[in-house]
Amino acid sequence: MQHQLVRARAAARIASRLQRADKDRALQAMGEHIQLAADAILTANAHDLERAHTSGEPAHRLDRLRLDDSRIHAMVEGLHQVMALADPVGELIAAWNQPNGLRMEQIRVPFGVIGVIYEARPNVTVDTAGLTVKTGNAVVLRGGKEAFETNQALTAALRRGLEQADLPPDLVIMLTDTDRRSVDALIRARTFVDLVIPRGGASLIQHVVEHATVPIIETGIGNCHVYVDAQAKLEMALEILINSKTQRPSVCNAAETLLVHTAVADAFLPHAAQRLAAHGVELRLDERSLSIVQRNMPDTVWANGLFPLFTSVTAEDYATEFLAPILAVKVVASRDEAIEHIGRYGTGHSEAIVTEDGQAAHDFLTQVDAAVVYHNAATRFTDGFEFGFGAEIGISTQKLHARGPMGLRELTSYKYIVRGTGQIRS
């Protein structure tokens, strides 16, 4: 592996000096070679699927792994979209002159070598390579073992594209070890790797945080809340809640807990429970919300068996990113209690308040400490594309370097260039 990292470092050195046109030409060629290799990629993917099926992987994981012509086409389209974006490298962030005549410039530069650790979805291979090539970085990918053959086929095609464009193929390296030792080697390769981005579940992130010596960006753990304030428009609150919880429950920007102000709990919760029931969402309710829901739920809901399981909520539920059709519910006595609850259990990802009260919105937006705070909008918008970045490498939940959706710019660092005429320090 060290051999591969040395090659990545050498490739990164070359890539740091490329112009946008060179990099866009490479992205075009990478797309063409993905398309050319479509048959081989689908064959490799069929092998991965067969093995995954045999080893008893659940259906939703098989679906994430599966490629077809339209998914391959989408990968190529993704590369074309990145081509259309501006290149952040070389941007002059700041420039000034010091009284002693020194000319100072702060210039955006690539990181160098970026490691990305991820799980089943093979499109991440192509998306990530596109973003790192565009920003003049080399990438060392460590994909999941389920997608092993697919990732190898994709990487081979990407590297042929780089070669065709006269760029070093080692700008995209896929590690062939898929055990945890390769993760550990990557996150401790301080001389060779400038940044590691782990994309995956909480256990992967936790492992990387614990063992990395390379700087990392933590991504994607989202225990997100929707808070329905005393002054909320309840119809709006209902749509925002349903969208945040049910539009795609398995992703990090989906809501996991509903907080309702006590003044509107009686009016809001029965409707919310019915709509959530229709979406098959299990509710985990605090004492107050449980009593409201039981008292107000129309008999027809029970009779139709529409209402799913509901149970008493625990502190552990409040701390859990369900990533599933489960919602914790709590009635709060005040906006401060809502803010405090989020401070205790939130993961700093995405938090929403629904209210018509400007002061309430102001307090929530300023006091809640999260990457993205929303007023009267669903938490689901925390996404590079929805933010208009045109791309996304992940959602940062740390405060160092980048926060929230990370696009091209977040894959760069900067350097200072200082020009003098012989200045020395006195």
Add this chain to the structure above:
Amino acid sequence: MQHQLVRARAAARIASRLQRADKDRALQAMGEHIQLAADAILTANAHDLERAHTSGEPAHRLDRLRLDDSRIHAMVEGLHQVMALADPVGELIAAWNQPNGLRMEQIRVPFGVIGVIYEARPNVTVDTAGLTVKTGNAVVLRGGKEAFETNQALTAALRRGLEQADLPPDLVIMLTDTDRRSVDALIRARTFVDLVIPRGGASLIQHVVEHATVPIIETGIGNCHVYVDAQAKLEMALEILINSKTQRPSVCNAAETLLVHTAVADAFLPHAAQRLAAHGVELRLDERSLSIVQRNMPDTVWANGLFPLFTSVTAEDYATEFLAPILAVKVVASRDEAIEHIGRYGTGHSEAIVTEDGQAAHDFLTQVDAAVVYHNAATRFTDGFEFGFGAEIGISTQKLHARGPMGLRELTSYKYIVRGTGQIRS
């Protein structure tokens, strides 16, 4: 200690909402209380000095530890200088509207709780507290054991200042354990600490990198080079070299290795060796430079005993941050060899080229991967004050978040505030 971290977190929450005027008032009061407590601080410092003297600390460490009226005055002046700086918190970094009507704002916010680990110099206590209060952060300080009583006295005064200004005194907390366990607890307190900045020698930085789970910023390891190109003005090169090496050899932006292009080695090295000799700098020379120096050194130098020890350089010397009057010297055949040497041995801190050749400068400035790259200026300018930041918390040698001198802005993160009218994702 966890108790202290909980209090720091609560204080940070309050500080994040303060206006500049409140924070500047606190800085004023902190300075007044340092001045009021001058006698107690000097008494505490005398105890520390006595203990350090007894335990055999070397003179330069005693000097770093020693306070007197003028050093106390300088600390207070430092707080006043920070008062005069703009407050970065609340700055609107970017704002835009999405087609769906969402209003996006990217706003600069404090980190929250910052841990700072440092060694002997007690002024760091006051400087750091000034910078973190100004940026609305709470700071948990872990000073060195030599300065224990001094740091306690300084912190007590700073906290009285905060109280007088109606700010939570827990914005500045000094840990009372000075063993390594307190370092380890701080760098692993993920729930309570948002960022740790280690300021100190290579062994402290290495320990923190190895064991931290909190995000960190590596600082201050500077194996810096001066490269004298074939087209250098040799008089300018000599002044830049002497300044970079001898003005203050013990700091991170001092030069540790001289690289000389072969075309000017004969003309440059004898003069350089003489001037360095006069400054008592020991030279560690490669074969070529050794032979040039021996051949050209005037007999008077040897006769006067002016020339200090000189030895053959080793690869280990090239990799060493001497922080002392020692300079490694290498003759290189080309600019590329110089760039490659720096790539192999540099720590990404500060690197200088001296040349009149625009292409050579361009290549060096773009290809050398360091926080600050210089053309025709000394490496000693890598400093928050010399950059015009008005303050400095350290010099980052990593690429994540901040690079080079870190001032107030580098002590902040950002959040996205998104305002809608009921938008949901389709």
